[in-house]
Amino acid sequence: MKILINNFKIFLFFIILTGVAYPLFITVVSQTIFKDEANGSLLTKNGKIIGSELLAQEFKGKQYFWPRPSAANYDSSSSAASNLSPDSKTLRETIEKRASANGLERNSNDDLLYASGSGLDPHISPESAERQINRIAEARHLNIQKVGELKKLIVDNTEDRQFGILGRVRLNVLKLNLVLDEKF
Amino acid sequence: MSVLDILEIILTFGAIIVLTPLLGKYMANVFEGKITIFNKIENLIYRILGIDAHEEMTWVDYTLNILVFNLIGFLFVLTILMFQGRLPFNPQHFAGLSFPLAFNVATSFVTNTNWQSYGGESTMSYFSQMIALGTQNFLSAATAITVLLALVRGLSRKSVPEREAKTLGNFWKDLTRSTLFILIPLSIILALILVKQGTIQNFSSYVHATTIEGKDQLLPGGPAASQIAIKQLGTNGGGFFNVNSAHPFENPTPLTNWLSLLSIILIPAALTYTYGLMIGAKKQGWAIFAAMMIMLMVGTFVIMKSDLGVNMMEGKETRIGIINSSMWTGWTSAASNGSVNAMISSQAPIAGGVAMLNIMLGEIIFGGVGCGLYGMILFVILTVFLSGLMVGRSPEYLGKKIESREIKMIILAILAPSTCILLGSALGVSTKIGLSSLSHQGPHGLSEILYAFTSAAGNNGSALAGLNANTNFYNYLLGFTMIIGRFAVLIPVMAIAGSMVTKKSSPPSFGTLATDNAIFVVLLIGVVVIVGALTFLPALSLGPIVEQFLMNKGILF
Numbered sequence: 001m002k003i004l005i006n007n008f009k010i011f012l013f014f015i016i017l018t019g020v021a022y023p024l025f026i027t028v029v030s031q032t033i034f035k036d037e038a039n040g041s042l043l044t045k046n047g048k049i050i051g052s053e054l055l056a057q058e059f060k061g062k063q064y065f066w067p068r069p070s071a072a073n074y075d076s077s078s079s080a081a082s083n084l085s086p087d088s089k090t091l092r093e094t095i096e097k098r099a100s101a102n103g104l105e106r107n108s109n110d111d112l113l114y115a116s117g118s119g120l121d122p123h124i125s126p127e128s129a130e131r132q133i134n135r136i137a138e139a140r141h142l143n144i145q146k147v148g149e150l151k152k153l154i155v156d157n158t159e160d161r162q163f164g165i166l167g168r169v170r171l172n173v174l175k176l177n178l179v180l181d182e183k184f
Numbered sequence: 185m186s187v188l189d190i191l192e193i194i195l196t197f198g199a200i201i202v203l204t205p206l207l208g209k210y211m212a213n214v215f216e217g218k219i220t221i222f223n224k225i226e227n228l229i230y231r232i233l234g235i236d237a238h239e240e241m242t243w244v245d246y247t248l249n250i251l252v253f254n255l256i257g258f259l260f261v262l263t264i265l266m267f268q269g270r271l272p273f274n275p276q277h278f279a280g281l282s283f284p285l286a287f288n289v290a291t292s293f294v295t296n297t298n299w300q301s302y303g304g305e306s307t308m309s310y311f312s313q314m315i316a317l318g319t320q321n322f323l324s325a326a327t328a329i330t331v332l333l334a335l336v337r338g339l340s341r342k343s344v345p346e347r348e349a350k351t352l353g354n355f356w357k358d359l360t361r362s363t364l365f366i367l368i369p370l371s372i373i374l375a376l377i378l379v380k381q382g383t384i385q386n387f388s389s390y391v392h393a394t395t396i397e398g399k400d401q402l403l404p405g406g407p408a409a410s411q412i413a414i415k416q417l418g419t420n421g422g423g424f425f426n427v428n429s430a431h432p433f434e435n436p437t438p439l440t441n442w443l444s445l446l447s448i449i450l451i452p453a454a455l456t457y458t459y460g461l462m463i464g465a466k467k468q469g470w471a472i473f474a475a476m477m478i479m480l481m482v483g484t485f486v487i488m489k490s491d492l493g494v495n496m497m498e499g500k501e502t503r504i505g506i507i508n509s510s511m512w513t514g515w516t517s518a519a520s521n522g523s524v525n526a527m528i529s530s531q532a533p534i535a536g537g538v539a540m541l542n543i544m545l546g547e548i549i550f551g552g553v554g555c556g557l558y559g560m561i562l563f564v565i566l567t568v569f570l571s572g573l574m575v576g577r578s579p580e581y582l583g584k585k586i587e588s589r590e591i592k593m594i595i596l597a598i599l600a601p602s603t604c605i606l607l608g609s610a611l612g613v614s615t616k617i618g619l620s621s622l623s624h625q626g627p628h629g630l631s632e633i634l635y636a637f638t639s640a641a642g643n644n645g646s647a648l649a650g651l652n653a654n655t656n657f658y659n660y661l662l663g664f665t666m667i668i669g670r671f672a673v674l675i676p677v678m679a680i681a682g683s684m685v686t687k688k689s690s691p692p693s694f695g696t697l698a699t700d701n702a703i704f705v706v707l708l709i710g711v712v713v714i715v716g717a718l719t720f721l722p723a724l725s726l727g728p729i730v731e732q733f734l735m736n737k738g739i740l741f
Contacts, residue, residue, distance in 0.1 A: 011323075015315060077306065085650075117509075
């Protein structure tokens with residue numbers, strides 16, 4: 001009986017310490033000094049929340065940059081991946097469909113051919129952005145000079161590897177589209 | 185692979201090598217009670233709780249306390265999960281979990297497995313995440329550290345003829361020190377960096393947004409960063425969100441990815457140094473570190489090479505990329521962590537196969553916090569024993585004789601999880617109910633089931649997630665597998681600690697096998713690989729290995 005009581009006491013102590021005090025402490029500090037980040041890096045336009053910088057949202061319009069395909073159907077409250085293996089027939093068929101929808105070669109390693117791990121990947125590679133230029137230019141009726149500016153827009157908005165070493169070069173699709181709407 | 189990629193890989197492995205002695209020294213100081221201010225704090229806690237944490241425990245007492253403590257944890261988690269619908273901090277009004285699922289999750293988090301047959305953001309209230317799961321993230325890791333400490337004392341305490349050593353320390357003291365002075369401070373540092381980078385930490389309801397194209401988007405919230413920090417550091421691996429560390433709210437930038445990756449291996453690696461210090465022979469610790477590091481590197485590079493060969497971004501995130509996804513899969517499987525930043529199911533078949541092998545070897549390539557090292561020490565003793573047989577000398581480790589009782593316990597600890605993996609998988613592939621959860625045909629289907637039981641028995645928690653594991657069949661069967669995988673190793677280790685502590689230690693003689701040089705490292709790796717390969721090669725051949733060959737020939741399923 002004593003062993004039960006002693007272990008129960010120490011268990012309760014740790015519940016309070018690690019289950020209550022620790023997360024509350026992190027929350028209070030975060031909400032004080034990193035408020036925006038702690039609340040999901042939300043983006044607003046005209047005072048309304050239009051999404052999070054970190055979560056992909058669906059773009060179907062031809063005048064926009066498109067994010068990577070999503071196995072979660074861009075439902076940010078229910079992240080998901082396809083989990084299809086590289087030798088799955090279903091995956092190969094899906095890739096073909098995406099290739100023809102995007103006008104891409106199906107053997108390329110373009111991000112736009114493959115659903116992301118989270119279904120909410122906010123980024124695409126610079127190459128994937130460049131491949132969308134023609135479509136966007138056509139939809140927005142841009143002249144040659146404007147197309148040049150659009151190309152520059154991609155370069156300007158490209159995020160380098162963090163500290164020059166970590167991760168990959170990428171573009172945030174939502175932020176890119178916001179600038180796109182502003183300038184073109 | 186570019187120069188920057190290579191630099192990133194070197195930086196990642198290098199950081200572990202540099203941090204190992206630093207954190208290792210600190211942990212040794214904590215465990216040995218050398219920091220005065222910490223002693224004052226803990227004594228105050230023991231006084232308030234009214235427990236005697238200075239009383240030495242025998243191996244039976246110590247083990248009994250571990251079991252009771254974990255049983256309380258299990259019942260607590262089970263209750264909270266089943267009744268979360270009536271508990272606070274549940275802004276999305278998630279209902280309580282069914283018994284089979286709650287049973288599975290409770291065993292999963294108590295055994296440091298963190299297998300997830302549920303989707304975090306669509307199942308768990310904030311209350312459940314924090315109080316039930318978050319707490320177990322700390323306590324399951326700390327429990328394993330206490331077992332390691334008991335074993336260390338068993339090996340290092342000197343018995344003399346007139347006074348036989350019998351005790352292995354005090355469970356509550358070891359538990360308190362590990363949690364309070366190691367896991368919590370490290371988690372606080374990591375959690376705050378994560379938030380700064382964009383990992384969320386709030387108690388808000390999910391936020392409605394209207395996208396640029398005018399659709400409604402529901403953005404999840406929750407105290408994620410605090411939980412993710414300990415999920416990595418405690419080699420737990422259970423994600424706040426369904427897709428784990430692939431989710432941009434869990435792992436928003438390359439920096440968070442790098443730090444999370446380091447955190448997976450950090451404590452298990454540093455513990456090898458702590459071990460060396462505590463037994464009074466640093467080289468012994470480094471020898472174990474070397475064996476683990478070599479196996480980690482080989483496995484990781486095989487995964488990387490095969491993923492680059494397939495060269496598909498399916499299931500991977502743009503900011504993370506293929507190389508970092510491969511590295512993560514190698515580390516998370518070796519370290520009994522089980523978190524993922526890319527979907528293993530969509531990686532090259534051989535990549536999944538190496539991940540499985542890493543787990544099958546017994547989660548001893550760094551392995552879980554505490555349990556990785558105590559598992560590896562079993563293999564060290566086994567290696568000493570086998571070498572002793574080969575040269576015809578009575579085997580001894582750290583001056584203490586190894587006898588039949590220890591070897592029997594080791595065999596039990598190695599066989600129990602292996603049996604669960606093979607029998608469980610056999611049951612899965614030979615029953616209708618087991619097969620109905622599959623999402624792939626062909627060898628990948630076998631891999632899904634084999635991986636599930638491997639992950640459960642190794643207390644890893646990662647998955648070839650095509651398998652629908654939230655069925656009664658898998659929830660129960662995997663739940664029991666996790667329990668055996670944890671306690672059928674833990675109890676034999678405690679028994680070995682208990683018998684080793686009573687043995688007289690003799691100084692090394694001419695015939696003693698050195699356990700701290702390169703030859704021993706090679707021997708140790710050999711024993712680990714041979715035991716693992718003999719047990720699992722047939723199963724692996726039918727799953728990932730044949731799948732890779734068929735895929736290379738262009739055969740699809």
